[in-house]
Amino acid sequence: xxxxxxxxxxxxxxGHEAALAPILLALAVIxxxxxxxxxxxxxxxxxxxxxxxxAGIALGNxxxxxxxxxxxxxxxxxxxxxxxxxxxxxxxxxxxxSTVRDMLKVGWPSLFVAVLGVVAPFALGWLVGVMLxxxxxxYVHAFLGATLTATSVGITARVLKDxxxxxxxxxxxxxxxxxxxxxxGLVILAVVAGVIGAADAGGSLSALDxxxxxxxxxxxLGGALAIGLVLSPKLFGIASRLRxxxxxxxTALVFCFGLAxxxxxxxxxxxxxxxxxxxxxxxxxxxxxxxxENHELEQLIHPIASLLVPVFFVLMGTKVGLEHFASTxxxxxxxxxxxxxxxxxxxxxxxxxxGGLDRLTIGLGMIPRGEVGLIFASIGLGLSVRGExxxxxxxxxxxxxxxxxxxxATPPALKWSLGRRYRR
Amino acid sequence: xxxxxxxxxxxxxxGHEAALAPILLALAVIxxxxxxxxxxxxxxxxxxxxxxxxAGIALGNxxxxxxxxxxxxxxxxxxxxxxxxxxxxxxxxxxxxSTVRDMLKVGWPSLFVAVLGVVAPFALGWLVGVMLxxxxxxYVHAFLGATLTATSVGITARVLKDxxxxxxxxxxxxxxxxxxxxxxGLVILAVVAGVIGAADAGGSLSALDxxxxxxxxxxxLGGALAIGLVLSPKLFGIASRLRxxxxxxxTALVFCFGLAxxxxxxxxxxxxxxxxxxxxxxxxxxxxxxxxENHELEQLIHPIASLLVPVFFVLMGTKVGLEHFASTxxxxxxxxxxxxxxxxxxxxxxxxxxGGLDRLTIGLGMIPRGEVGLIFASIGLGLSVRGExxxxxxxxxxxxxxxxxxxxATPPALKWSLGRRYRR
Numbered sequence: 001x002x003x004x005x006x007x008x009x010x011x012x013x014x015g016h017e018a019a020l021a022p023i024l025l026a027l028a029v030i031x032x033x034x035x036x037x038x039x040x041x042x043x044x045x046x047x048x049x050x051x052x053x054x055a056g057i058a059l060g061n062x063x064x065x066x067x068x069x070x071x072x073x074x075x076x077x078x079x080x081x082x083x084x085x086x087x088x089x090x091x092x093x094x095x096x097x098s099t100v101r102d103m104l105k106v107g108w109p110s111l112f113v114a115v116l117g118v119v120a121p122f123a124l125g126w127l128v129g130v131m132l133x134x135x136x137x138x139y140v141h142a143f144l145g146a147t148l149t150a151t152s153v154g155i156t157a158r159v160l161k162d163x164x165x166x167x168x169x170x171x172x173x174x175x176x177x178x179x180x181x182x183x184x185g186l187v188i189l190a191v192v193a194g195v196i197g198a199a200d201a202g203g204s205l206s207a208l209d210x211x212x213x214x215x216x217x218x219x220x221l222g223g224a225l226a227i228g229l230v231l232s233p234k235l236f237g238i239a240s241r242l243r244x245x246x247x248x249x250x251t252a253l254v255f256c257f258g259l260a261x262x263x264x265x266x267x268x269x270x271x272x273x274x275x276x277x278x279x280x281x282x283x284x285x286x287x288x289x290x291x292x293e294n295h296e297l298e299q300l301i302h303p304i305a306s307l308l309v310p311v312f313f314v315l316m317g318t319k320v321g322l323e324h325f326a327s328t329x330x331x332x333x334x335x336x337x338x339x340x341x342x343x344x345x346x347x348x349x350x351x352x353x354x355g356g357l358d359r360l361t362i363g364l365g366m367i368p369r370g371e372v373g374l375i376f377a378s379i380g381l382g383l384s385v386r387g388e389x390x391x392x393x394x395x396x397x398x399x400x401x402x403x404x405x406x407x408x409a410t411p412p413a414l415k416w417s418l419g420r421r422y423r424r
Numbered sequence: 425x426x427x428x429x430x431x432x433x434x435x436x437x438x439g440h441e442a443a444l445a446p447i448l449l450a451l452a453v454i455x456x457x458x459x460x461x462x463x464x465x466x467x468x469x470x471x472x473x474x475x476x477x478x479a480g481i482a483l484g485n486x487x488x489x490x491x492x493x494x495x496x497x498x499x500x501x502x503x504x505x506x507x508x509x510x511x512x513x514x515x516x517x518x519x520x521x522s523t524v525r526d527m528l529k530v531g532w533p534s535l536f537v538a539v540l541g542v543v544a545p546f547a548l549g550w551l552v553g554v555m556l557x558x559x560x561x562x563y564v565h566a567f568l569g570a571t572l573t574a575t576s577v578g579i580t581a582r583v584l585k586d587x588x589x590x591x592x593x594x595x596x597x598x599x600x601x602x603x604x605x606x607x608x609g610l611v612i613l614a615v616v617a618g619v620i621g622a623a624d625a626g627g628s629l630s631a632l633d634x635x636x637x638x639x640x641x642x643x644x645l646g647g648a649l650a651i652g653l654v655l656s657p658k659l660f661g662i663a664s665r666l667r668x669x670x671x672x673x674x675t676a677l678v679f680c681f682g683l684a685x686x687x688x689x690x691x692x693x694x695x696x697x698x699x700x701x702x703x704x705x706x707x708x709x710x711x712x713x714x715x716x717e718n719h720e721l722e723q724l725i726h727p728i729a730s731l732l733v734p735v736f737f738v739l740m741g742t743k744v745g746l747e748h749f750a751s752t753x754x755x756x757x758x759x760x761x762x763x764x765x766x767x768x769x770x771x772x773x774x775x776x777x778x779g780g781l782d783r784l785t786i787g788l789g790m791i792p793r794g795e796v797g798l799i800f801a802s803i804g805l806g807l808s809v810r811g812e813x814x815x816x817x818x819x820x821x822x823x824x825x826x827x828x829x830x831x832x833a834t835p836p837a838l839k840w841s842l843g844r845r846y847r848r
Contacts, residue, residue: 019501020508021688028681031674039666048668077443078502084444242463244472246730250455253731257452264445303724304731306670307677 023078027311033059034310049371050407052310053400056317064322083315086308087375088274092256093301094182095278100225110176112351117177117366118184121148121344128336132329133395136388139196143380143390146192147399148341150185150372151178152407156365159414168418170358174365177348182275182372183221189376190217190268193383197267200385213267220266221276224259228280236286248289249300252281269379316374316400319381324397333394334401341406342367361417368410373403447502451735457483458734471586471835473579476734480741481828488746507739510732512698516680517725518581518599519702521590524649534600536775541601541790542608545572545768552760557819560812563620567807567814570616571800571823572765572793574609575602576831579792582733583835589842594782598789601772605790609800624809644690645700648683652704660710672713673724676705748821757818758825765830766791785841792834797827 033055041051125148129141156178160171194213232255239251256277263273281297283290290296324330349363377399380391391399457479465475549572553565580602584595656679663675680701687697705721707714714720748754773787801823804815815823 019505020512020694021685023505023509024512024681024685024688024694028678028685031681032678035663035666035668035671035674038668039671042667078505081443081447081502085447088444088448239459242459243466244459244462246726247459247463249727249730250459250734254452254456254459257448257455261445261448261452264448270444270448300727300730303670303673303727306673306724307728310674 019078022076023082026076026079027082027307029059030311030314031307034314038310045411046408047411049313050404052313053317053374053404056314057320057322057400058317059314060318060320061322079311079315082308083312084270086305086310086312087271088256088260089301089305090309090312090371091271091275092278093298093305095275096281096298096301098279099282100229100279107173107176109173109352109357111180113173113177113348113362113366114180114184114351116351117151117181117345117348118149118188120347121341122146122188124148124340124344125337128333128340132333132336137385139192139199139385140390140395142192143196143383144337144395144399146185146188147373147376147380148337148344148369148402149181149188150369150376151181151345151366152368152372156368156410156414159411160365160418163415163418165418169356170361170365170418170421173352173357173362177362177366181366185372185376186269186272186275187214187217187221189379190272193269193379194267196383196385196390200383216266217268217272220263220268221272224262224273224276225280228259228276232280232282233285236289240286240288240292246293246300248286248293248295248297251289252286252297252301255281271375313371313374316378319378319393320397320400321393324394325401327394330394330398331401334398334405337398337402338405341369341402342409358417358421361414361421364410364413364417367413368407369403373399373406377403443502446500447506450500450503451506451731453483454735454738455731458738462734471583471839473582473586473737474832474835476737477741477831480738480743481746482741483738484742485746503735503739506732507736508694510729510734510736511695512680512684513725513729514581514733514736515695515699516702517722517729518585518590519699520705520722520725522596522599522703523706524653524703531600533597533776533781534604537597537601537772537786537790538604538608538775540775541575541605541769541772542573542612544771545765546570546612548572548764548768549761552757552764556757556760561809563616563623563809564814564819566616567620567804568761568819568823570609570612571797571804572761572768572826573605573612574793574797574800575605575769575790576792576797579831579834580789580838582737583838584789587839587842592842593780594785594789594842594845597776597781597786601786601790620807620809620814624807640690640692644687644692645696648686648697648700649704652683652700656704656706657709660713664710664712664716669717670724672710672717672719672721675713676710676721676725679705743824745821745824748818749825751818751821754818754822755825757822758829761822761826762829765793765826782841782845785838785845788834788837788841791837792831793827797823797830801827 034052037051037055037058038048039051041048041054122145125145126141129136129144133140156174157166160166160168160174165171191210191213194217195210198209198213235255236251239247256274259273259277260270261273263276264270283297286297345366346360346363348366349359352359352362377391377396380399381389381396383390458476461475461479461482462472463475465472465478546569549569550565553560553568557564580598581590584590584592584598589595659679660675663671680698683697683701683704684694685697687700688694707721710721769790770787772790773783776783776786801815801820804820804823807814
């Protein structure tokens with residue numbers, strides 16, 4: 001009798017409460033696992049994000065050891081949206097770290113390194129796809145290539161900082177190239193996703209259509225940056241006349257979410273808009289609000305990132321099926337993708353001409369795929385052409401292995417290379 | 425051709441992106457409207473929360489002037505969860521401002537105020553039902569009484585916070601009573617809903633079953649506070665050994681979300697657990713982490729609240745349908761319910777004996793029904809006894825009017841009353 005009534009009472013609490021409770025449990029578990037595994041990763045000399053990913057893999061594969069309590073975690077729509085908001089906030093934060101002027105200033109070595117660092121891995125990734133997955137459509141091969149283009153400069157920047165080499169000429173080339181790489185990678189992602197979307201609809205794709213998708217991607221970024229630079233000071237000017245608490249943070253978030261929404265209206269990934277918003281925003285636009293509220297924008301964004309970003313990485317981990325690691329086919333794909341990822345970025349270092357630059361260091365610094373590779377892979381999981389998924393569970397697992405290896409290998413390799421160079 | 429591809433590309437971005445875009449738009453609109461309307465409210469000498477609520481009513485009724493763009497706003501499940509997380513964070517913040525020791529100091533006045541604040545409105549609400557709806561079943565009358573019992577601690581807390589009076593002795597009595605009130609109100613709701621469910625099924629509820637539901641609610645709060653005080657220092661002790669950034673915030677959120685989840689497992693509102701978590705947490709537990717990370721917990725929680733709390737208040741506003749406000753029958757019921765709601769909570773202030781407490785302030789602070797009243801009403805919409813709905817559209821509208829009036833009248837009344845008291 002009592003048991004029946006207890007469930008009645010729970011049902012009476014309404015849909016609102018019923019939907020909230022599993023999210024509360026998931027957030028508590030995700031945050032606890034992320035911080036614990038992140039700490040273990042740091043103790044092992046690895047970036048915290050790697051720990052969060054592994055925590056997700058562990059949580060997502062608990063069913064292999066007979067624990068099924070968290071099976072619903074990866075399928076929850078609300079959790080997916082929270083993870084998506086996490087990526088939006090992460091890209092906004094990354095964008096805030098550089099300005100449009102920084103991007104224009106990176107110089108020719110960075111530009112060449114960036115372009116080669118996108119072209120070479122794309123070609124190699126495509127080749128790996130053609131070789132190992134000959135039966136799959138060219139779209140799958142193109143997507144594998146696209147996934148290899150991204151550089152996750154956060155890890156390299158951290159290592160350079162730890163070693164006190166942030167101001168070396170190699171560091172400037174790497175960081176400059178990584179900024180352009182981000183933009184080029186997002187354009188490639190937009191084009192590949194657009195082409196796949198069109199192909200899925202059964203339409204044949206003309207060169208004109210591909211050109212239009214490319215123009216739209218480049219046009220959106222260019223337009224967002226140009227119009228944003230005019231609009232942002234006006235928006236914050238209006239906001240600075242508003243009373244109340246938290247106006248700076250709210251205005252920045254409105255700008256970020258608004259541009260992210262416009263990006264997805266334009267058929268691009270929402271994170272492209274969030275990154276553009278971060279690039280456009282400069283301290284001079286909101287100086288007045290920041291001094292009134294006695295907080296810097298980065299300080300205000302960071303706690304929101306601390307809540308939402310781990311949701312993304314842990315959730316990405318839960319999508320990795322460890323059972324795929326038993327397949328030699330997948331392991332071979334992972335191995336060749338890793339080789340392509342490393343070689344592709346070594347090729348790009350050839351673009352770093354002149355100035356006595358150490359090409360090996362630059363090439364090594366560009367290797368990690370980290371969070372950006374995961375973001376690409378997550379978008380691939382949602383794509384399909386006539387029922388054939390572009391990135392299935394096996395390919396996704398191979399991509400994640402590649403991301404983990406490139407990310408783990410970079411810090412020690414970079415330490416060795418920089419030590420070698422600066423000991424002389 | 426081109427237009428087709430644009431929408432195809434958006435679709436190709438996958439379910440993930442497709443669910444994310446409307447949330448991004450909604451968050452941008454909600455934050456912009458909340459800050460703008462909040463600023464207007466402040467200029468008019470009112471607390472910002474009143475502006476946010478009015479912004480929500482405006483957004484939710486745009487269809488009356490022919491704008492349908494935001495019609496989906498109030499029904500979105502993810503937005504509901506974000507609003508729910510907003511209440512959780514708000515109650516956690518409010519709880520952080522006092523300790524269990526503070527609560528026990530004003531314990532007896534709070535308890536008496538709370539019990540009287542549930543008994544008096546329940547009786548008056550039942551009476552209004554018997555008078556105006558004599559043909560309806562006693563279940564309808566009981567439900568109207570139950571709807572009047574709850575105090576919306578969120579709105580009162582927000583007003584007190586806006587006015588910088590969160591630490592006055594009246595505030596502690598109000599917040600203490602409101603939380604006990606919430607528990608008592610939810611117990612009454614659980615019991616009434618249980619009785620109605622049993623009546624609908626043709627069964628009956630024994631006194632033992634009602635006693636069990638009651639014991640569970642009281643036991644949860646007492647248990648959470650007692651066990652939490654032992655557990656919290658241990659949890660933060662373990663956390664202080666973890667490396668990485670943001671450990672303090674993550675640990676606090678794990679504690680908050682965990683207790684909130686346990687509260688909803690016990691069949692209570694999750695916000696009761698979040699408030700208990702805030703009460704239990706004391707700076708001495710996390711002193712080491714706070715000094716290591718050079719941030720206070722309140723500074724870290726606040727930006728998250730700035731994002732999520734306005735979502736809750738604006739969404740509550742959108743649920744108000746202005747078109748229901750045209751029937752005189754409904755307006756009479758609404759008027760008498762409002763009088764019962766106000767009188768019932770003035771009676772409860774008589775329980776606030778001793779200590780030079782300002783009874784008028786306490787009585788006024790207990791008036792708003794806010795989100796809890798709306799949740800009660802919406803649950804009533806879903807209940808029926810043998811085909812007769814417990815709360816039909818007309819009664820629902822009257823309850824909504826009562827909730828709006830009590831909620832809107834409280835901030836200015838409380839502001840006036842606190843100003844009168846603290847000017848002396």
